[in-house]
Amino acid sequence: MTTFKRGMAATVMALALSGTALTAAPAFAAGKLTVSSPQDPGSWDPVDTFLVQWAAVATNIFDGLTYRGPDLKLVPGLAESWEELDEGKRIRFKLRQNVKFHNGEPFDAAAVKFTFERLLGDEGAKGPQRSNYTAIESVEIIDDFTIDMKLQAPDPVLLTKLAGYGAMIVPPKYIQEKGEDNFNTNPVGTGAFKFVSYTPKVDIKLEANPDYWAGAPKLSELEYRFISEPATAVAELQAGRVDLVIPPTIPIGMLPVIEGDANLEVVSVPGPTVDALRFNTRDGITADPRVRKALTMAVDRATIVQSLLAGQATEIASFQGELSFGYDPELKPLPFDPEGAKKLLEEAGVEPGAAVQIDVRGNDTTMNEVAQIVASYLQAVGITATIKPYETNVLLNDIIPQGKTGAMFQQKWGGWTFDYDNTAYAMYHSGERWNPYDKDETLDKLLESQRPLTDRAEREKILREIAVYAADRALEMPLYNTKAIFGISKRVKGFEPAPDNRMKFTGVTFE
Amino acid sequence: MATFLIKRLLQAIFVVIAITLLVSFAIRLTGDPAVTMFQGGGSMTEDDLARIRQALGVDKPFLEQYLTFLKGLVTLDLGRSFTGNAPVTGLIAQALPATLLLAFVSIAVSIVLSIPLGIKAATARGKWADQLIRILSLVGLSFPNFWLATMLVLLFSITLGLLPPSGMGGFSSYIMPAVTMGVILTATNVRLVRTSMLETLQSQYIMVARAKGLSESKVLYKHALRNCAIPLITYFGIQFGGLLGGIVVIERVFNWPGLGTLAFDAVGARDFPVLQGVITVLSLMIVGINLLVDIAYGLIDPRIRTE
Numbered sequence: 050m051t052t053f054k055r056g057m058a059a060t061v062m063a064l065a066l067s068g069t070a071l072t073a074a075p076a077f078a079a080g081k082l083t084v085s086s087p088q089d090p091g092s093w094d095p096v097d098t099f100l101v102q103w104a105a106v107a108t109n110i111f112d113g114l115t116y117r118g119p120d121l122k123l124v125p126g127l128a129e130s131w132e133e134l135d136e137g138k139r140i141r142f143k144l145r146q147n148v149k150f151h152n153g154e155p156f157d158a159a160a161v162k163f164t165f166e167r168l169l170g171d172e173g174a175k176g177p178q179r180s181n182y183t184a185i186e187s188v189e190i191i192d193d194f195t196i197d198m199k200l201q202a203p204d205p206v207l208l209t210k211l212a213g214y215g216a217m218i219v220p221p222k223y224i225q226e227k228g229e230d231n232f233n234t235n236p237v238g239t240g241a242f243k244f245v246s247y248t249p250k251v252d253i254k255l256e257a258n259p260d261y262w263a264g265a266p267k268l269s270e271l272e273y274r275f276i277s278e279p280a281t282a283v284a285e286l287q288a289g290r291v292d293l294v295i296p297p298t299i300p301i302g303m304l305p306v307i308e309g310d311a312n313l314e315v316v317s318v319p320g321p322t323v324d325a326l327r328f329n330t331r332d333g334i335t336a337d338p339r340v341r342k343a344l345t346m347a348v349d350r351a352t353i354v355q356s357l358l359a360g361q362a363t364e365i366a367s368f369q370g371e372l373s374f375g376y377d378p379e380l381k382p383l384p385f386d387p388e389g390a391k392k393l394l395e396e397a398g399v400e401p402g403a404a405v406q407i408d409v410r411g412n413d414t415t416m417n418e419v420a421q422i423v424a425s426y427l428q429a430v431g432i433t434a435t436i437k438p439y440e441t442n443v444l445l446n447d448i449i450p451q452g453k454t455g456a457m458f459q460q461k462w463g464g465w466t467f468d469y470d471n472t473a474y475a476m477y478h479s480g481e482r483w484n485p486y487d488k489d490e491t492l493d494k495l496l497e498s499q500r501p502l503t504d505r506a507e508r509e510k511i512l513r514e515i516a517v518y519a520a521d522r523a524l525e526m527p528l529y530n531t532k533a534i535f536g537i538s539k540r541v542k543g544f545e546p547a548p549d550n551r552m553k554f555t556g557v558t559f560e
Numbered sequence: 561m562a563t564f565l566i567k568r569l570l571q572a573i574f575v576v577i578a579i580t581l582l583v584s585f586a587i588r589l590t591g592d593p594a595v596t597m598f599q600g601g602g603s604m605t606e607d608d609l610a611r612i613r614q615a616l617g618v619d620k621p622f623l624e625q626y627l628t629f630l631k632g633l634v635t636l637d638l639g640r641s642f643t644g645n646a647p648v649t650g651l652i653a654q655a656l657p658a659t660l661l662l663a664f665v666s667i668a669v670s671i672v673l674s675i676p677l678g679i680k681a682a683t684a685r686g687k688w689a690d691q692l693i694r695i696l697s698l699v700g701l702s703f704p705n706f707w708l709a710t711m712l713v714l715l716f717s718i719t720l721g722l723l724p725p726s727g728m729g730g731f732s733s734y735i736m737p738a739v740t741m742g743v744i745l746t747a748t749n750v751r752l753v754r755t756s757m758l759e760t761l762q763s764q765y766i767m768v769a770r771a772k773g774l775s776e777s778k779v780l781y782k783h784a785l786r787n788c789a790i791p792l793i794t795y796f797g798i799q800f801g802g803l804l805g806g807i808v809v810i811e812r813v814f815n816w817p818g819l820g821t822l823a824f825d826a827v828g829a830r831d832f833p834v835l836q837g838v839i840t841v842l843s844l845m846i847v848g849i850n851l852l853v854d855i856a857y858g859l860i861d862p863r864i865r866t867e
Contacts (some may be wrong), residue, residue: 055660087826088825089644090643090644091641091643091644091645091646092643092645092646097644097645098597098643098644099597099598101837149629172616174611175612175615175645175728176597176612176615177594177597177598178610179608179611180598180604180605180608217651231643233644233646233716234646248654248817248827249644249646249651249654249807249817250654250655250817250821250822251727251728251817260648270755274727275816276815277815277825278811278812278813279712280710280813281713281726281812282814282816284713284714284718284725284726284727285726285727287718287725288717288718288721288724288725290724290725290727352600435562440590441589442590442596442828442830443593445588445591445595445596446590446591446592446595446596447590447591450595482595534819
């Protein structure tokens with residue numbers, strides 16, 4: 050019995066100690082915003098990650114040469130202006146003056162040169178970001194506040210890419226003196242908020258940068274808590290300990306909970322993510338384009354969007370959303386026409402009762418429901434569909450690239466650059482990882498021809514041609530473009546949701 | 561005692577090698593961390609993937625990677641996380657206390673509840689108190705823990721606003737996770753205490769103790785409980801090991817920054833070093849607990865000490 054007692058005493062002591070050491074501060078201190086984000090990227094270094102949850106935080110710490118806000122318009126950032134020279138192979142940037150990093154280090158041409166040499170050098174080679182910026186050959190300093198970016202080939206999306214991720218400008222002295230490891234967990238930038246502290250898997254805390262070049266933020270503190278479980282994030286929101294839940298957290302099924310709470314509201318905005326069921330165009334009945342069209346026509350996609358997705362998505366005609374560069378409002382989805390579908394199937398010689406398998410991500414609850422509805426629509430035209438859920442990584446790493454999918458498989462895609470090239474090239478070009486089945490020379494040529502073009506109108510025309518061509522061959526059953534869903538406390542004012550989840554909280558206040 | 565300890569140490573080394581070998585091998589079959597890192601990053605070339613694999617060290621043959629891990633283990637260097645490059649030892653050092661504290665509190669809740677309730681059920685065998693305790697324990701056993709957790713959050717955090725719904729903070733943040741774990745443990749433990757007690761109470765020395773005129777509480781807590789403690793301690797020990805595994809769900813629901821959260825995220829990101837590290841620590845702990853249970857036998861039963 051004495052051992053029990055001693056054990057208990059120790060436990061009580063430990064509890065008491067932890068209680069005094071870690072008393073939680075309430076979230077509703079004046080001017081503080083607490084945000085729930087579903088993932089901790091582990092490092093705050095811009096070269097290390099592709100995670101949108103990194104960018105959601107880092108857009109408040111760092112700035113790029115260009116800036117793209119919630120309206121998706123490209124505006125000057127740390128560069129005040131730029132001009133394209135040598136037919137797009139050289140870009141000259143005039144840099145903003147009197148800007149300082151949070152540690153007091155001045156921002157100048159040397160910092161820009163350092164940033165890109167680091168990204169394209171050994172440090173960048175360890176991370177995934179570099180591959181987005183390989184068009185850059187070198188950065189030359191013209192004077193303290195002018196640089197020339199020399200390109201190996203013109204890159205029409207480069208100016209957009211400079212507004213985020215790997216192109217965030219970092220402080221050279223700080224990194225050289227304190228080392229790379231320190232920078233991962235103690236980031237310093239020129240942004241609206243300064244880094245205060247970071248606890249892995251728990252939170253990152255920031256405070257206002259009163260000297261921010263674009264005007265000091267109205268909030269004094271900003272905290273991001275990492276909460277991956279949707280029910281937990283929403284419970285925190287309801288309890289008032291979190292003021293904003295950013296996507297991708299809240300599933301459509303949970304919207305009524307937030308809508309039913311008088312203190313909260315749902316805000317949503319079209320996002321970059323599109324869902325499609327792609328076809329195995331090489332083998333089986335889906336090798337025939339008539340069958341692919343028939344399967345698409347058999348499914349009432351508009352009803353799926355309206356009823357199952359509660360309008361938190363829009364129907365698509367090609368593998369991109371309305372915000373994407375290359376989107377064509379004239380291109381309409383195939384109509385819902387079960388009779389026409391039956392005719393096409395008959396024409397193609399498909400017997401009633403033919404089977405297809407639909408591979409989906411097992412943890413994607415929405416898609417699992419959608420797939421079931423798709424299966425019942427297919428049943429109505431005499432096709433028996435079975436749904437096979439895979440663990441996401443297995444589907445992405447093995448099943449799709451190795452060409453081991455069923456006749457149809459889920460592909461979820463969306464690039465933060467909102468450029469159709471990003472999707473189309475990866476999905477349709479021969480030999481690409483995400484294209485295990487299809488080889489089409491015409492499509493390859495179209496895809497390659499638009500890549501070096503800096504003439505936006507010309508490139509947009511080709512991208513639209515690609516979309517029409519892919520729709521004509523029915524390479525996928527386009528489903529929908531989902532909205533980015535935010536749960537927010539009504540006490541937060543001035544919040545503008547960003548389609549790419551990168552919100553700079555300078556204009557936000559908390560009552 | 562020395563041979564016993566050496567035997568146990570060799571056993572521990574064997575367990576850790578067997579488990580980490582299996583886990584490291586199996587996780588590598590399920591995906592490429594380089595591809596996972598590029599998710600949503602647009603088109604990637606084979607060159608990009610090769611560059612990342614080299615930086616992460618996953619381009620080398622499996623056995624070489626595994627030997628590097630073992631070598632590092634000797635110097636407590638478990639490598640660096642694939643997501644964010646933080647030293648794994650540091651991540652575990654941060655997460656371990658959170659998990660241990662929660663596990664201890666849960667076990668404590670369960671012991672404090674199950675021993676008196678189990679004894680009550682045994683002494684009142686067949687009467688209404690016994691029936692009630694047994695029915696409650698059955699109900700407790702049938703609750704899925706994540707459901708119970710969600711209901712507690714709904715009641716105490718959202719409706720009543722008394723407790724924080726998630727996170728690790730002050731005393732109040734421990735209540736719901738510990739009660740959730742504790743209730744489910746108690747449900748099993750009550751039945752165990754009851755059965756064990758019933759057996760002991762039929763022994764002759766209990767009759768003797770009663771015949772001597774000892775008070776009922778002395779009979780129960782001094783004579784009977786001590787004698788039926790051996791199976792209980794064995795079971796609590798095993799339970800603690802199981803608890804460390806089962807805590808993953810609770811940590812996720814309550815967003816508790818422990819080993820479960822660390823392992824869960826590591827599996828998702830194919831973060832091999834973190835997963836290997838967590839599994840190593842967990843298996844070492846389970847071996848260690850078994851050792852403690854053996855030592856505890858000796859403390860409770862002098863006959864085992866002399867053997």
